[in-house]
Amino acid sequence: MADTPFDASLIQEPLVFIDLETTGANFAVDRIIEIGLVEVDQNGVREWSSLVDPQQPISGFITGLTGIDTAMTATAPRFAELAPALLERLQGRLLVAHNARFDYGFLKREFARLGIAFRSRSLCTVKLSRRLFPQHHRHSLAVLIERHGIHVDARHRALADARVLWDVWQCWSASLSPDAVWAAVPDIVGHVELPPHLDPALADDLPESAGAFAFYDGDGKLLHSARSANVRRQVLGLLAPARWESTLVRATRRIEWRECAGEFGARLNDIAFSRAQRPLPAELYTWRLHERALGDFRPELVAAAPENFVIDQDDYGLYTSRREALLALRKLAEANHLCFSLLGLGDAAEGKPCVAFRQRACRGACVGKESPALHGARLQAALARIRLQHWPHAGIVRYIERDEFGLREDHHLFDHWRWLGSVANAADIPAHLTAAIADAPAAFDPEIYRVLNRFMQSGKIRAVALDSLADTPALSD
Known part of the structure; x- marks a missing residue:
C-alpha cells in the first residue's frame, strides 16, 4: 500500500502495529496463519499482510473465528519464505500489539525455528490502555473498538486488527495528546540497564512467564537458583543497578532459565538446577514397619541408592542419612511417650526399663506395663503423619499443567515418583521417553517426591495415563 499522509506529531519513533492469527x-505446537502490519514513521503509513502456510491443519474453531481454513493457507508462503522481508519490516521499530506477549512470543518461536534470534522492543496496548485510562476496568480490543467508535472491516483478521491498533493510538492521541500517550510508553516498554559484564541481549531474551533460573560464575559454579511466576521481572530485579556491587551480581557471568507453564514446572526445574551441583546422597533412608507378633509393630531402618529406592506400603519418613532418620524417630518417640527399647533406640536389656521409662517418658512397654499391641497402635498413629505415599498409578503418567493464558501446556512425565522430564508438545512424549529409558535410570529425589505429592493433593495438576505407551518398560523395574 502506498504511503498514507498523517500527522507526524503522533509518533516519536518508528512503530509497527502488528497482529497475528x-x-x-x-x-509449542501452534503456528502462525496470517500476519498483518501497519508501519508508521516519518515517511507515512504503510500496510502489509500475508497468509502463512502453518504446515498443519486448521481447526474448525479457528476457521469459525477467523474465516481462514486449511485450503486458503495451502498455497500461501511458509514462514521461512516470509522471514527475510518480515524481519526487515520489523527491525528498528517499536513493535505494538494487543497482548504483546502473544504476538511477540509467536514471532520469536517462528524465527527461532529458522535459527534466528529475533529481538524487539515491544509495547502492549492492553497495558498502555490500563495506564492511560485507569478508570476503565476492561481493555479488550472489542471493548476499545466500541469505546472509541472505531470502524472495523473484519475482526480476527490480522491486517484489520492491526489497523484497529493504529486507529486506537490516534484516538488516544486526540483525546489526551500525543505527549501524554508517549509519556506512558517508557514505563511499559522499560529501559533495562544490565551490569556491563553481562550480555545486553539478556534483557530481551528473558521470558515474562513462570519458570526457574540459575546464576553461574565464570567457572560454571552455581551461585543462585530460584523459581518465579515471572522470570524476567525477578532476574532483572536481582540485576538492578542498585545491586551491581552485591557479591552475587559481581560474580555472575552466565544466567540460564527454563520457561514453564506454571508453578509446578518451575519448582521441578529449580530442583534440577540445584541438583546439577548438589547431587543426591549415596543412600536414602526410611522407616518400614514390621509386625513381629499380632499388633506388635517394630520399625526397621531400610536404605537404598536413589536409583533403586522404591516406596513400600508401610514406609514412614524420608531421610538423607542414618543419623537424620534416628534423630527423627527419637523425637517422635519423645513426643508420643513411646518405648525406646521397642523402637530399637536404646541398649537396655530385654525386660529392663528403657532410658525413656526412667525419665518417665515411656508408658512401660519395655517392662510389661503396656501391651505390645497397644504400643504398636500408638506407634502407627504417631507415624501416620509421615507415612510415604505409595505410587498410585500402574506405571508412567504425564501430569498436565497449563498457564493462565492458555499459551503453554507442559506435560510432566513421572514413573514411581521419578521425574523423567517435561515436554511442551504431547507429540514429543514417545521420543522423550525413549531417550530417557536409554539413559541411566532416573533417581528417586526426595524434593521432587514432596513437590509432586503436594501438587497431587492440591488438585492443580491432572494425571493422564500413557495408554499408547503401555508396552514401555517402567524405569523403576
Whole structure:
C-alpha cells in the first residue's frame, strides 16, 4: 500500500502495529496463519499482510473465528519464505500489539525455528490502555473498538486488527495528546540497564512467564537458583543497578532459565538446577514397619541408592542419612511417650526399663506395663503423619499443567515418583521417553517426591495415563 499522509506529531519513533492469527494459543505446537502490519514513521503509513502456510491443519474453531481454513493457507508462503522481508519490516521499530506477549512470543518461536534470534522492543496496548485510562476496568480490543467508535472491516483478521491498533493510538492521541500517550510508553516498554559484564541481549531474551533460573560464575559454579511466576521481572530485579556491587551480581557471568507453564514446572526445574551441583546422597533412608507378633509393630531402618529406592506400603519418613532418620524417630518417640527399647533406640536389656521409662517418658512397654499391641497402635498413629505415599498409578503418567493464558501446556512425565522430564508438545512424549529409558535410570529425589505429592493433593495438576505407551518398560523395574 502506498504511503498514507498523517500527522507526524503522533509518533516519536518508528512503530509497527502488528497482529497475528494462529492455529491456536499454545506456543509449542501452534503456528502462525496470517500476519498483518501497519508501519508508521516519518515517511507515512504503510500496510502489509500475508497468509502463512502453518504446515498443519486448521481447526474448525479457528476457521469459525477467523474465516481462514486449511485450503486458503495451502498455497500461501511458509514462514521461512516470509522471514527475510518480515524481519526487515520489523527491525528498528517499536513493535505494538494487543497482548504483546502473544504476538511477540509467536514471532520469536517462528524465527527461532529458522535459527534466528529475533529481538524487539515491544509495547502492549492492553497495558498502555490500563495506564492511560485507569478508570476503565476492561481493555479488550472489542471493548476499545466500541469505546472509541472505531470502524472495523473484519475482526480476527490480522491486517484489520492491526489497523484497529493504529486507529486506537490516534484516538488516544486526540483525546489526551500525543505527549501524554508517549509519556506512558517508557514505563511499559522499560529501559533495562544490565551490569556491563553481562550480555545486553539478556534483557530481551528473558521470558515474562513462570519458570526457574540459575546464576553461574565464570567457572560454571552455581551461585543462585530460584523459581518465579515471572522470570524476567525477578532476574532483572536481582540485576538492578542498585545491586551491581552485591557479591552475587559481581560474580555472575552466565544466567540460564527454563520457561514453564506454571508453578509446578518451575519448582521441578529449580530442583534440577540445584541438583546439577548438589547431587543426591549415596543412600536414602526410611522407616518400614514390621509386625513381629499380632499388633506388635517394630520399625526397621531400610536404605537404598536413589536409583533403586522404591516406596513400600508401610514406609514412614524420608531421610538423607542414618543419623537424620534416628534423630527423627527419637523425637517422635519423645513426643508420643513411646518405648525406646521397642523402637530399637536404646541398649537396655530385654525386660529392663528403657532410658525413656526412667525419665518417665515411656508408658512401660519395655517392662510389661503396656501391651505390645497397644504400643504398636500408638506407634502407627504417631507415624501416620509421615507415612510415604505409595505410587498410585500402574506405571508412567504425564501430569498436565497449563498457564493462565492458555499459551503453554507442559506435560510432566513421572514413573514411581521419578521425574523423567517435561515436554511442551504431547507429540514429543514417545521420543522423550525413549531417550530417557536409554539413559541411566532416573533417581528417586526426595524434593521432587514432596513437590509432586503436594501438587497431587492440591488438585492443580491432572494425571493422564500413557495408554499408547503401555508396552514401555517402567524405569523403576
